[in-house]
Amino acid sequence: MTAREAGSPVTGAGGPGRAAAEGGAGPAAPRGDEVRTLPAEEVFEALGTSPRGLSTAGTAALRARWGPNELPPAARGRLWRRLAAQFTDLFAVVLLIASAITFLAYGLQDPRDAGTLQLAVAIWCVVVLNAAIGFAQEYSAERTAESLQAMVRHTCRVLRDGERREIPSQEVLPGDVVVLEAGDAVPADCRLVEAHEVSVNNAALTGESDAVGRTAHPVAAGPVLQARNCVFMGTDVTAGSAKAVVFATGTATEFGKIFRLTAAAPRQRTPLQRQVALMARRVAGTALAIGALLFLVRLPTGQPFVETFVFALGVMVALVPEGLPATLSVSLAIGVRRMARRHALVKQLLAVEALGSTTVVCTDKTGTLTQAEMTVVRIWSGGTEHAVTGVGYAPDGEVDDPGPVRELLRVGALCSNARLVPPSEHHGWRVLGDTTEGALLVAARKAGLDQAAEEAAAPRVAEHPFDSGRKLMSTVHRDTGTGGFLVYAKGAPQELLGRCAAADWAGEHRPLTDALRAEVLAANDRLATQGLRVLAVARRPASDPRLDRATAESELTLLGLVGMLDPPRPEVSEAVAACRRAGIRIVMVTGDHPLTAEAVARRVGIVTGAAPAVLTGAEFEALDDDGLDALLGRPGELLLCRVSPEDKMRVVGALHRSGEVVAVTGDGANDAPALKHADIGVAMGASGTDVAREAAVMVLLDDSFASIAAAVRLGRSVYQNIRKFLVYVFSSNIGELVPIVAATFAGFPLVPISAVQILAIDLGTDVLPALALGAEPPEPDVMDRPPRSRSERLFSTAVMGRILFLGGIQAIGVTTVFFWHIHASGVPWADLDEDDLVYREAVTLVHAGIVLSQFFVALAVRTDRQSLLRIGLLSNPWLLAAGCFGITIMAGISYLPPLQALFDTAPLGPGDWALLAGLGSLVLVAEELRKMWLRRRGSTAAKGATR
Template identity: 75%
Template sequence: MSPEPARQARIALHEGGPPTGVTTTAPPDRRNTSVSTIPAGAVPEVLAVLGSSPRGLTSAEAATRLHRHGPNELPRIGRGQVCRRLIAQFTDLFAVVLLVASAITFVAYWLGRPRDPATLQLALAILGVVLLNASIGFSQEYSAERTAESLQAMVPHTCRVLRDGEHCKLSARDLVPGDVVILEAGDAVPADCRLVEVQDAAVNNAALTGESDPVVRVAAPVPSGPPLQARNCVFMGTDLVAGTAKGVVFATGTVTEFGRIFRLTAAAPRQQTPLQRQVTIMARRVAGLALATGAALFAIRVPSGQPFVDTFVFSLGVMVALVPEGLPATLSVSLAIGVRRMARRHALVKQLLAVEALGSTSVICTDKTGTLTQAEMTVVQVWAQGASHAVSGVGYAPVGQITDAGPVRELLRAAALCSNARLVPPTGRNSWRVLGDTTEGALLVAARKAGLDPTQEEAETPRVAEHPFDSARKLMSTVHRDSDSRFLAYAKGAPLELLARCDAIDHNGRKTPLADAARTEVAAAADGMAGQGLRVLAVARRRVAGPRPSLEDVESQLTLLGLVGMYDPPRPEVRDAVDACRRAGIRIIMVTGDHPLTAEAVARRVGIVRDSAPAVVTGTQMDALDDSGLDTLLAGSSQLLLCRVSPEHKLRVVTALQRRGEVVAVTGDGANDAPALKHADIGVAMGASGTDVAREAAVMVLLDDSFASITTAVGLGRSVYRNIRKFLIYLFSHNIAELVPILAATFAGFPLVPITAVQILAIDLGSDVLPALALGAEPMEPDVMNNPPRPRQERLFSPAVMGRVLFLGGIQALGVCAVFFWHIHASGIPYADFTKRDPVYREAITMVQAGIVVSQFFNALAVRTDRQSVFRTGLLTNPWLLVAGCFGIGLMAAISYAPPLQAVFHTAPLAPADWAVLTALGAVLLVAEELRKWALRRRRTSPKGES
C-alpha cells in the first residue's frame, strides 16, 4: 500500500464488519461519540494513517490535536444531580399534596378575620412535616452517581511518550491521537493504542471483558474481528502484565472502548423497584381520595351557612386525615433498618428501595470470574509417570500438599522456571498475589507446595534465552544454564501441541521412548482433566547445545515430564447459596465472557447446572436472534449459560427478562458489567475485587464478594416487604379512625370537627412513627426463603391487606365515634351552642385523639402476625414495639395534661375513668383480631406469602 492510500484507509474491526470507508488524514473528531476504528496494516502504514512517526508527534502538532480532540478524560457528572435529588423529595405526590394544603392554610390564615393562630400553627406544622420527610428521604436515599469519576480514576495520571523524538512523561489527559506511548509491565494503558513494537507483552483486559487471563500482544497486522479481540491493540483501563511495548494512540477519552462502556452506563436508566411502583400508585390514589373527599365536604358545608374560611380549614382537616403524613419518613427509616441489617451481613445497599426489591428478585444474572469463583487459578491435579497426584489448597497462598510429591517435583520445577510471573507475599492488608499471568502464578504456587523455592531455582539455573508464548504454536519455552554450565530447555503449553514435539517421556528420571501406547495414555489423561473443566498444560524439557538455540531446536525432540491441571476454584459457600436460591424459586443465569466449556464446568460445580445438556449460547449466537427469539430462548430453558458476551449482550438480556415481567438482579465486578448493573432492578457489585465503576453503577455492593450474601440479602428483602405491609396496615387503619368521626359529625350536623388537623399531625408523627418503625424492625421469619418470589405486578394493597385495614380501622372508628358523641350528649348542650373554647368540646376531641393512640397500641400488637396468635409469638419478642407504644401514650398524656401543649392542641385533661374506657376499647380491638386469626387458622387458608 502506498503512503497516500494508507493515509486514507482505516478499516473498522468493530463488529467484525467490512471496511467502513475512507476517513480524512486527521483522526476523527473527539465529539463524534462512535467508537473509533482501529487502523489496519503494517506499522509504517498505521503511523501514516494517524499522521505520526517513530519519533512521535511534535509538540506543536500535539497542542493542535489536543485543542481539536479535547483532553483524554471522561466527562464528570454535574453537581446538578444533587440538587435534582433534593428537589425530587418535594415533588413526591404526598409532598405535593401537603405543600398545597400548607399553602391553602396560609391563605386561610391571612383571609381570616380575626386571624386564628391555630390556623397558622397548622400551616407551619404541615410545612414542617414536608421538610422533615424531605430531609429524612434525602439523607437516606442520597447515593452520589460517581460512575464517571470512578472510570476516570482507572485512567493513569501520567504516562511515557515520545514527543519530538524524546522520551518524556506527561499527564495522561494530554494524550492525543498519534502520540507514541511507551509501556512496561505493570503500567496501566492510558488510551486505545495500536501496538508498533512488542517484546513479550501480555495485557490484562479484565476491566473491559471481565476475564483476568493475560492475553499476548503482537505488533503485526491481524484479521478483522471485534475490537477487544485485536491482539495488536491495547485499550484504556487495562494494564500490561508482562513485557514491554510501544503503541500509537488512535482513540482517546469517550471515543475509546472504555468510553463506549461509559456511554452505555450513562445511558442505562435506573429502573423503578416494585415498591416504588406500588408506593407511587398508592400515593396517587390516596391523594386523589383525600382531595376529592375534602372538596366534597367543602361543597356540602358551604351552602349550609358555615363560614368560608372555617369550612376551608375543616375540609383541610379531612384531607390531612386521609394523607399518611408519617409514611414517607417511616418507610425511609424502616428501609434504612433493613440496610443496616444487610450491612451486618456484608451487603452494602446504596438505595433504600433496593432493599425491598431484593425480596422480589426472580432472576439472578451472575458473572463467573470473581463472583462464583475466586479469580485465582489453582493447580488441583498433576499427572506424571502414569499416575495422578492431587494438590490441596486454594488460591495463591502456598498452603497445601501434593499427594506423593516426589515424582512431580521435576515437572513443577520445570514449569516454574518456564514462567515469567512473580508470587508476591502478603504485605499489609494484601494477601498473597500474582504479578503477571495467573496461570503461571498457579504453577509457582504448586511448586512451593512441592517444597521448591522458585526464586532459588531460578538463581541456581539462570535463564539465558526465551521463546515467548505464541497463539499459533500454543507454546512457550526458555533456555537455562545449569550448575555444570550445560544448557537445558523447558517448554510448556497445550498438551496436544507439546506432545507432538516429544519423542520421549520421563520415568523416574530416565528418558524412555514415547511409544504409541504411551501417547494414547497421555492424551487420555489430558482429556480426562479437560473433562473435569480443568485447564491443562503439558511440560517438557531437553538438552540443547548452546545458550541461543533456534526455536526448532528448542521445541523438538522433547522429553515429556507430565501434565498440570488447574482451574479457578468456586467460592466454597456458593453451592449452598445456589441451593437456597433454588428453594426460593429464584432462577440463576450465568452470563460470562469466558469459554462455554469453562463456564459449564464452573456452573456444574456450584450447582447452577444439573441437567446433562444445559442450554449454552454464545454472544455470536445471540446476535443472530431478534427480540422474539431472545424471549423464546430465555423462556425455554431453566438452566441457561450465556458465554462470550459483551456489555451490550448483558444489557439486552436484562432488558428482555424485564420485558417478561421478571425482577432481575445482576452481579458483576468489571467495568464491562456496569451498564447491565445500572439497568437491572438490582445491580450487585463485588466490593473487594470489583472495579470502582461496577461498584458505583450497582445499588448493592457485596463487601465480602460472597455470592452467599446475595441469598441472605434476598431473605432480608422479603422480610422487609412483609414488615412494610404490617406497618401500612397499622398506619392506614388509624386513618379510618381519623376520618370517620369527621364524616359522622358532618352528617350529624355537629358544627365542629371531632379531631383537628393539628391533632391528626400529632398522631401521625408523634404517636405512630415509632411503633411503625418497631414493626419495620420485626426479625426475619424462618420460612421466608421457602416461598417463590411474589409476582412483579402484585399490589402492595392486596384485597387481604385492604380487608384487614378496614376491619381494624372500622373497630377503632366505631370506638372513637362512640366516646365522642357519648361525651357530647352527656353534657346536655345543644350542638349549635358548642364553640372551640367550650371545655366539653375540648374534652371530647381529647378523648378522640387519646382513643386513637391507645387503640393503635393494641393494633400494633395485633398486626405483628397475620394468622398466628400474638400471644403465641410472645408480647416481649419485640420489646421496642412496647417501648414505642408506651412513648406514644406518654406523649398523648402530655398533650392532655401539660398547659403549653393544651394551648397548641386545644385539649383538656382526661379523668382516670376516661383512660379506663379507652383501654377497654383498645382491648376489644385486640380480641376481635385474635378471633379473626383463629377463624383463619380454622379454615387453614391464608394469603400467599404471608406468615
C-alpha cells in the same frame, strides 16, 4: 530527532520529569500527544522512570507534588439551596398553598377565629418539619453512599523497584509502570510500552462501546484520544495484557476534563420511587376530593362559608401522608446498610426492589460457591499420578516424586501472569491475578522451582492471552541456553489436546496416537469426577517469536494434566437450601468440566437428584432460541458447563422471555454484558475485575453465594417494610376520616377531631413508629415464601384489604366512643359548642383513641402471617420506644394547659385510658386471629398440594 536528543527537556502537564522522579522539582513530563511519538524504550527516560518503575524512596516527593490520583467529588449545591429544594416537593407545594389560603381565610373572618390561625401555623410547621426531615435523610443517604462505595477496593498493579505490587488506584503517580490485564480498569492516562493483543473499551470517553486494539509502537501526531499507543483513565482493558507508563493522573487526565460535566448529572428515579410518587399524587387527589365532598355536605347545614371551607381544607391537608417520603428513604437506607453489613454492596436502589422478586440465580462456581483458593492436589503425566500436599497459597507441602513433573510445573508457572505475594503484617500468602495460575505457582515452589530464576533463564518475549473462546493461553520465551524460542501453553484439556501432535511420556517424545489421546481423556475424566478443575500443559519449539497465534498454538507436545481443588465455602450449602425454600431456582453456569461442576454442585446442594440436566458449551451452541426456551422452561436441576460469556447472555435473555427475574454472578471482563443485561448483576468484590464491578448493580465484598441469599432475604424484608408502614399510615387516616364523615352525615354541628389534632397525630405520633417499622428485621419465614411478582403493586388487593380491616376497626371504635360520650352526658347536640367540657372530652377521647389504636396497629403489622408472639414483643425496641413517645405526647396534649388550649382538649381519667387501651387492643387481637386463619388456610393448601 527526539526532544531528548536535541538536548531540550520535553515539558507539559500531567507528569514529572526525571528530577521529579528523583525527588526534586524537575520539569513536567510530556503530555500524551508528545510521548506517543517516542519509541517504547525512550518513553521511560522522557517520563523520568525506568522499566523497573519508580523507586519507593522517591514516591513521597512525587505524591506531594502531584497529589492523589482521584477526581474531585461532584459539586453539590450549597446546603441552604438543597434545603430550599425540599419546599418544591409535591406535598410541600400543596401544604404551602393550603397554609396561604388558611392565612387568607383568617384575615377574611369577622370575627377572626384563633383556630383558623392555629391551623394555618400548624400547616406551615408541617412543611418546615417535613423539609428538615427530608434534608436530613438526603444528607445522610449521601454520606452512606460515599462510605459504602469506599468499601469496594479500587486497586491496580504497578512496578516499584522492579517488583510487582498491588496499590490503591489513588496512589498511582506519573512515571509509574502499570501492569494491565483483561478486566482491569485503566487507573490513569498511560503510554503503552509493551502490549500483547490488547483491546480497550473507550466508551467512557468516546461513546463507542466496541473494543479497539492498542499497540506499543510510536504513532504520528494527532488527536490524543486517537493515539493507538495510549490508554486513558475511565476505560477498560477487554483483552490481552500490557505494561504502560503513566503520564497524567487525576484532573490532568482526559477523563478528568469531562468529569465535572457528567458528575453533576441528576440521578434517575428508580421504578419504586416513581411508583411511590404516583401513589402520592393519587392520595393527594383523593384527599382533595374528600375535602371537597365534606365542604359540599356541610355548607347547606348553615355553617359559615369561610369556616366550612377552612374545615374542608384542614381535613384535606391532614389526610395527606406527610411523613411518607422520609419513611420511604429511611427504610431503603436501612436496607442498603444492612446488606452492606452482610457483605453485599448495593449500588442502585433498583436492586433493592428487584432482589425481593428474584426467581432465578445464574451462578458461577469458582470463588462464589467455592473459596477461590485453588490448590493443586494431583498431577498426571506419562500415565502416572503424583500427589501434592498442602492447602491454600502458602507453599507448604511437597510433590510426590517431583522429578518427572518438574518441567510440567515450570512451563505452567512461566505461562502465567499471576504473582505469589509473601505474607505481610496484614495478610498471609496471597495471589495477585488469576487463582488458577496462583495454584500453579505454589505447586512449582513445592517442587523446588525458583520462579525468578526460571523467568531469567526463559524471559517472555510474546504472549497470546487467554480468551473465553479458545479457553487457553500461550506465551513465547527465549531460551537463554540455546538462543532459540519456546512456546508454552496451558488451558482446558479438550481444547489444548486438539492442538497437540505429541506427548512427553515418561521422558520420551511420543506421537499422540488415538490410544494415547484416549488415555489422556480418561485421566482427565478421573480427575474431574473427583471434583477437581483440570488444566493441560504443553510446549513446542519455535524459530520466530513473532508467530501468529494459530501457528504458535499448533503442533504442541503435551506435558500432562494438573488437577486443582477449590473447596466449597462452608456457608454455601445452607444458603442454597434457603434459596430452594424461597422458590428461587439456581442454575450453575461455569467454564469448568461437567464432572467437576456436578461434583461441586452436589456438595453444596444445587444438585440433589440422580440425573440433572448437564449441557456443555458445544451442545448449548447447537440449540436455537426455541430449544433454549424449552430447556430452561423445564423444571429440574440444570448445569451449563464449558460455556462462554456469550452463552451466559443467551441464558439471561431466554429467562427474561419466560418472565423470570434473573440475578447473574460474574467476575471477569467478559461477564460484563450478562451482568448489565440481568435484573440483578452481581460482581465479585474481592476477586472480580474492575469491569465486572462497574457493570453490576450489586458487589459481593466477600465473593460468597451466601451473601446473595442474605441480600435476597434483606431485599424481601425492605419491600415488606415499605408495605408495613403504608398499612400503618393509611389505616390511621381511615381512623381519622370516618368519625368526621359520620358526624357530617349525622348532622352533628361540630367535628369529632380537628385538623390540628390530625396533623399532630400524623407528625407527632405517627412518623416515629412508621420509621421504626422501616427498621423491622426480616420475618422468620421470609425465605419460605415464593418470590413476589414484579407486576405486583405496592397497593395490592391484600394491602388495601389490610388497611381497610385495621383502619375500619379503629374507626368504628373511636366513632362509637365519641357519640357514646356525647350521648351519656345528656346534652343536646344543638347546645354544644367548642368550649363545652363534654365536647372537649369527647374530642380528646377520639384523639387519644387513634393514638393508642395506632400503637397496637404498629405491633400488628410487624408480621404478615407469623404471630407477634413468635418474633417477640421486644425484638424491635425502636418501635416500642416510638409508640411510648407518641402516647407521652398524647398525655401532654390531654393534661398540659398550654397544649389543651392549642388542641381544644380536656384531661382524661384512668377509666378513659383503660377503655381506649381495651379498644386499641381489639385491633391487635383481630389481626392475630386473621393471621391465624391465613396460616391454617396455607397449611391446608400445602397438605392438599402434597397429596
